[in-house]
Amino acid sequence: MKQRYKVLQLQPDYNIKQHDFADLAEQIFKALPAERFDTTMAFLKGKPGPGQPVSRADRSVYFEFSDKALKGMRLKASWQLFQFCRREKFDVVICNRFKPVNMLLQLNRWLKIPLCIGISHGFGEYDRFYRRRQAQRLIGPAWQFVGVSPAVKQYLLDCKCGFTDANTHGITNAIDIEQAEALQLDRAEARQRLGLAQDARLIGALGRLVPVKGHTYLIQAFAALKDKYPDAQLAIIGAGREQARLQAEIERLGLDGRAHLLGFRENALQYVRAFDVWTMPSLAEGLGLALLEGMSGHLPVIASDVPAMLPLIEGAGGLAVKPADVASLTAALDSYLALDDQALRAKGEQAFEYLNHHHDIEVFRQKYLKLIESGLSAAKESK
Incomplete structure (x- = not known):
């Protein structure tokens, strides 16, 4: 049997709902055929309590970092995340929102994960000059970015800090x-x-x-x-x-x-x-x-x-x-x-x-599947 691609989604907080009709991360995993993809959902903060739902991923990981650990340089949290990703050898990492994107931008200089996807859910994440400068320095060929609406995609492009028409996409949110x-x-x-x-x-x-x-x-x-x-x-x-x-x-x-x-x-x-x-x-x-x-x-x-x-x-x-x-x-x-x-x-x-x-959910899923498949294909060709 052909080995499955290992896909990690990184979330800032535990946020799984009983029903996933509007859960972007869960819907992305629904797009990935189980025979070809091995999926992991990881949360920087939080974990489910008794009776609370868990992700549909093959497995879930809860780092349970404190608010303090995720502020400033985040050295301890970054080191733990680095060790985890190095051990697991993921083929794809999907980062939801700014903090996971920022951490992986830095860590992938050493991890060399073939495909990283950063998803921006709103405006303002790159308004600060030092964040734009950091993105400009760290965005490399392994990275693709998604804005959850055409307006968010345009915001990223307007930042002029490494987001380009080639690596930045608009995939509008949908619901089931x-x-x-x-x-x-x-x-x-x-x-x-x-x-x-x-x-x-x-x-x-x-x-x-x-x-x-x-x-x-x-x-x-x-x-x-x-x-x-x-x-x-x-x-x-x-x-x-x-x-x-x-x-x-x-x-x-x-x-x-x-x-x-x-x-x-x-x-x-x-x-x-x-x-x-x-x-x-x-x-x-x-x-x-x-x-x-x-x-x-x-x-x-x-x-x-x-x-x-x-x-x-x-x-x-x-x-x-x-x-x-x-x-x-x-x-x-x-x-x-x-x-x-x-x-x-x-x-x-x-x-x-x-x-x-x-806003058909199947169109949404297929766009993410195509983005992941094309990104992996490009990474393989560049070797």
């Missing part, structure tokens, strides 16, 4: 639509479990309660329309450090009973059909998987026109708004709330059709 739909509760049950009114027009959002997600502007925009649409309500699924401040804003604007902070919900996608309109008022995003999740629930979408999301919003027939602009967000909400149920559902079906045609 069939799996996502199977997880979703019907409208009535989802509302019941969330404690929301069955007869309300519901505006929904999903995301951490942090400033960059723009929830405060969504609450303010909804407040401007509360009297015009007395049957409308707003609900946000997510937890975070902004919760107390957002709750105070709800109370200040007289939205008690109309705007709801629902907190963290396990497998939040199951509740998406509770809503009539899906919003994502972020100030910045690498792609915005929550936007795709809303589309998978056949919902019309409103989202900020940041570079990573604008093509998605326009393709889905949604409404793009200016980030941190309450007036723009108010006008978009007003436009959808004014529609009758049939017209609103038609908008949701348009978004779902776009999702099916442009």
